[in-house]
Amino acid sequence: xxxxxxxxxxxxxxxxxxxxxxxLGYRVLRGKLPGYVGTGVLFASFxxxxxxxFALQDLGEExxxxxxxxxxxxxxxxxxxxxxxxxxxxxxxxxxxxxxxSALIHLYSVAYMGGDRGYARFFSYLNFFVxxxxxxxxxxxxLFLIVGWAFVGAASYLLISFWFRxxxxxxxxxxxFVINVLGDVGLVLGTFFIFKGTGTLDYLxxxxxxxxxxxxxxxxxCILLLVGAFAKSAQIPLHTWLADAMEGPTPxSALIHAAxxxxxxxxxxxxxxxxxxxxxxxxxxxxxVGCLTLFVSATIGLVxxxxxxxxxxxxxxxxxxxxxxxSSGAYVAGIFHFYTHAFFKALLFMxxxxxxxxxxxxxxxxxxxxxxxxMPFTFGCFVVGGLSLAGVPPFAGFFSKDEVLAYVADRGDxxxxxxVVGYVTAFITALYTFRLIFRVxxxxxxxxxxxxxxxxxxxxxxxxNPVTGDEEDTDVGFPGPEHHIAEREGPMKVAMxxxxxxxxVAGWLxxxxxxxxxEEFLHPTFAESRYFEELHPSDGLTFGGMAIGALAAIxxxxxxxxxxxRRPEIAVRMRERFRPLxxxxxxxxxxDEALDRLFVRPAQWFGxxxxxxxxxxxxxxxxxxxxxxxxxxxxxxVRSRQSGFLRAYAALMLLGLAGVVLWLLLxx
Amino acid sequence: MSIxxxxxxxxxxFAIGAGGVMVKRNPxxxxxxxxxxxxxxNLALIxxxxxxxxxxxxxxALIVMVVAACEVTVGLGIIVAMYRRRxxxxxxxxxxxxx
Numbered sequence: 001x002x003x004x005x006x007x008x009x010x011x012x013x014x015x016x017x018x019x020x021x022x023x024l025g026y027r028v029l030r031g032k033l034p035g036y037v038g039t040g041v042l043f044a045s046f047x048x049x050x051x052x053x054f055a056l057q058d059l060g061e062e063x064x065x066x067x068x069x070x071x072x073x074x075x076x077x078x079x080x081x082x083x084x085x086x087x088x089x090x091x092x093x094x095x096x097x098x099x100x101x102s103a104l105i106h107l108y109s110v111a112y113m114g115g116d117r118g119y120a121r122f123f124s125y126l127n128f129f130v131x132x133x134x135x136x137x138x139x140x141x142x143l144f145l146i147v148g149w150a151f152v153g154a155a156s157y158l159l160i161s162f163w164f165r166x167x168x169x170x171x172x173x174x175x176x177f178v179i180n181v182l183g184d185v186g187l188v189l190g191t192f193f194i195f196k197g198t199g200t201l202d203y204l205x206x207x208x209x210x211x212x213x214x215x216x217x218x219x220x221x222c223i224l225l226l227v228g229a230f231a232k233s234a235q236i237p238l239h240t241w242l243a244d245a246m247e248g249p250t251p252x253s254a255l256i257h258a259a260x261x262x263x264x265x266x267x268x269x270x271x272x273x274x275x276x277x278x279x280x281x282x283x284x285x286x287x288x289v290g291c292l293t294l295f296v297s298a299t300i301g302l303v304x305x306x307x308x309x310x311x312x313x314x315x316x317x318x319x320x321x322x323x324x325x326x327s328s329g330a331y332v333a334g335i336f337h338f339y340t341h342a343f344f345k346a347l348l349f350m351x352x353x354x355x356x357x358x359x360x361x362x363x364x365x366x367x368x369x370x371x372x373x374x375m376p377f378t379f380g381c382f383v384v385g386g387l388s389l390a391g392v393p394p395f396a397g398f399f400s401k402d403e404v405l406a407y408v409a410d411r412g413d414x415x416x417x418x419x420v421v422g423y424v425t426a427f428i429t430a431l432y433t434f435r436l437i438f439r440v441x442x443x444x445x446x447x448x449x450x451x452x453x454x455x456x457x458x459x460x461x462x463x464x465n466p467v468t469g470d471e472e473d474t475d476v477g478f479p480g481p482e483h484h485i486a487e488r489e490g491p492m493k494v495a496m497x498x499x500x501x502x503x504x505v506a507g508w509l510x511x512x513x514x515x516x517x518x519e520e521f522l523h524p525t526f527a528e529s530r531y532f533e534e535l536h537p538s539d540g541l542t543f544g545g546m547a548i549g550a551l552a553a554i555x556x557x558x559x560x561x562x563x564x565x566r567r568p569e570i571a572v573r574m575r576e577r578f579r580p581l582x583x584x585x586x587x588x589x590x591x592d593e594a595l596d597r598l599f600v601r602p603a604q605w606f607g608x609x610x611x612x613x614x615x616x617x618x619x620x621x622x623x624x625x626x627x628x629x630x631x632x633x634x635x636x637x638v639r640s641r642q643s644g645f646l647r648a649y650a651a652l653m654l655l656g657l658a659g660v661v662l663w664l665l666l667x668x
Numbered sequence: 669m670s671i672x673x674x675x676x677x678x679x680x681x682f683a684i685g686a687g688g689v690m691v692k693r694n695p696x697x698x699x700x701x702x703x704x705x706x707x708x709x710n711l712a713l714i715x716x717x718x719x720x721x722x723x724x725x726x727x728x729a730l731i732v733m734v735v736a737a738c739e740v741t742v743g744l745g746i747i748v749a750m751y752r753r754r755x756x757x758x759x760x761x762x763x764x765x766x767x
Binding site for chain 2: 642645646650654
């Protein structure tokens, strides 16, 4: 018991220590040292998390809910804010995955960010990010969940705006932060509703009393928690920040989109299952929104041409699967998909980062071609990640995605419709993933690829913003002049190689009718869940689903091959024929515009009204102008009496004095 | 001798001073008239002191003299400065502080 607690605290505190060391020691730590400090603490944290997992397994199944309380943070009548961690199979599993993938991303960054002048700052932020995420995952009560939740939002702001010379990056950071704060508000208000019914902030105590909360409160609370989850996990309608977040350095994209941050919403719903099972309507909202997001973002991924944004939309889509799963009661499947997704998505981002480096910062796939020969390692990693994302057997994504869909299908009723959308999207996923691969890696090599084949890494003459094309300031807070590709950098190669391996084998943790390792491991967390007990897809459903999934994936790849390799004119013709649809997708279903019309503009209009009408007329006119006018008018009247004639004043004084004396004499 | 005479003289001097302050335009003369008024007050104070047989009034008179001395110092200083700066020495001309 104690060893579990010790390892939990160590896991949490290693990244914090790394953050502080890098933040304070940036003058002392020379060269690549900050990178190795940052990576070292993450590996230490990972080892500690694995030890925590083993220590937890040593406990009896009933005891695997360890609360580690450091101290009472605030304890008063009816309020129990403790600095407490909850270590159970769910949080442990998330912690191990997060620290593992984050450690590899740190390792990758050691080389990838090598030329950046904000090297120590970068690793300090990165460590802080992981610390925040671990706090979110390991928190044992709502109070520290909210703290971790807000920290993650702040850290994402710092990292997305890391290249602060770019206006687009700072704008994206602000956007992410504002939307995340919206989610924070939802989370806090949701917590109030839950707290109202239970009178405790502690998870375990809350879950025990979940049935006692009034139906209205639990539904309102869960919907508000979902708002928080949607904002963090980039689900419709709070998803617009995620694509813009691609302005950050590529390792940041990998970190935010693979294992951390965006999966916080998935974790939240899975963690709060006793509440969501009390409120089927809130759970339905989650499932439908997840389903909507997975489809919509896949269609956008099909048409955008920014390398990183395509992967970002695929992340949204995959998170949609997870949200749909955990909201439908398929908790293990959702967590399983989170786990495989962490590997292949981090891998895809790293490979994309390598390609972008070879392009000297350019992210537009229209300008990329034929990198296969120049970057064989990156190509291999990209294909492995792509196959896993597309869900081709026996890669990791295949098992997890099909488990999600099989379990959701087992819910029956309208959930079947969600599953149909899920399979259609699986097809689209394969299509856009291999569109990316065929366009970037195959065909006639582009000038940059040619240059690389001749042994020289392309460098831009003038640094330009990849989004706007404007020339850029090259001071601190701007990607350095050097670029690093996986083929030439050991740390990047190691990180990508390990992730590629994981992207192949990670799915074998849970193969239907062969092994149920994850389900057994997570059993203590979900033991009392209705759906965990009830949902057991039949063999027909499972293997039928797998067959459909595999066919959808292979069909998608085949179609992608046909369209983008064999007959490129099809793509052009399709674009012409379905012009309105294409426009809709390219403009991201006008989500930005819709949010702009619905919220931003009314807010701006209200601001203008407040400033120009209310403030000018009511505040300036009435409250400030009224008394000021009175004083001014009064003083004007008095001022005209001030003639400046000294003798007149003297006469008045004497007159007044005489009056006073006269009055005194008369009254005595 | 009745105190009324002293007070009558005092009132007369005070009235002369006050009239001078109101009528005269030269600051030097106004200053002189002010002195007259102060000394009229001193006379009244001392008269009352004699009447009551206490020294309080005389102490007051001494203090008034000190104040008068200070006032003259400052006042004359200002008047001299006005001469030096060639400002017209006429209180009717000095009305920049009008509203």
